[in-house]
Amino acid sequence: MHRILPVRTKGLGGRERFVLALATTLALLAFSCSDGSAAQTSPLTITTRTGDHVFHVEEALTKQTRERGLMHRETMADDHGMIFRFDRSRPVTMWMKNTPLSLDMIFVKADGEIAGIARKAQPFSTDIIASPEPVRFVIELKGGVAGSIDAKAGDHVSNRLIDEP
Template sequence: MRFLPHLLSLLLTVWMSVASALASGAPTVLPTDAEPLVITTRSGEVSFSVELAVTPQTRASGLMHRQSMDADHGMLFRFDQTRQVLMWMKNTPLSLDMLFIDDDGTIVGIAEGTTPFSEAIVASPGPVRYVLELNAGTAKRDGIAVGDIARHGTIAR
């Protein structure tokens, strides 16, 4: 029990750091996962280097305040359970394509060319477990469509 005050102090410090980073407008840059995310389309496979947003904090900050992202990069959001997901573009200067992915990796919806800084809700078309954010125009450029399959170690199969 004597460690409880120290633990609470540590948790408060971590929370304050995260809140400060979000409030400051500084982008959160996560490490790129070593394993590429591969999408199988009708015309072949396309690979992306992805950052993983798997905690409430990383999902909340996402790609906020990012000024650019490499063409073959993205951010994969993993949610704790399959459900309807509501996204937005608040504090996000990049226009994005959002790919909504179900439990087994099937792309069930795509929101193309989202509006930077918009607080309008971008909803998944139904229950999903993952959302992949890519630069706007990537889905069209690479022929990614509903029904295509995404593979990555984070995505259960």
């Protein structure tokens, strides 16, 4: 059985009550401002000449999640990343604004073929990083990871978002 424990305010001075009320208000405000949608994750495999390399990627499927991307992330495991899905194949531009991590951006066609890779993008840069041709997906991995698995244009990416019709 769950019980809610009462908060004892008797004996608290005016300042302590104010701090408690402020903390409660801020917590409720933070909760209500959240979009409530924790990013869904899924496995993603990049097949290169060195083999299959599996990553766990967050899915950026909405305009809001694509705009936020990996901004403000200070750490990320080498086997994690994010996949951005667009409504159709098109020229895509990215940037590193508010992103403290160096990232590899892998531009992927609708059929899963890698069209190109922007390696070790500079943190916080507002320079535009453009896809080499129209693509449906962009995968962001920690900077240097694409090189460490020897990924290159023409290699194949598999993920539930890419593989579904």
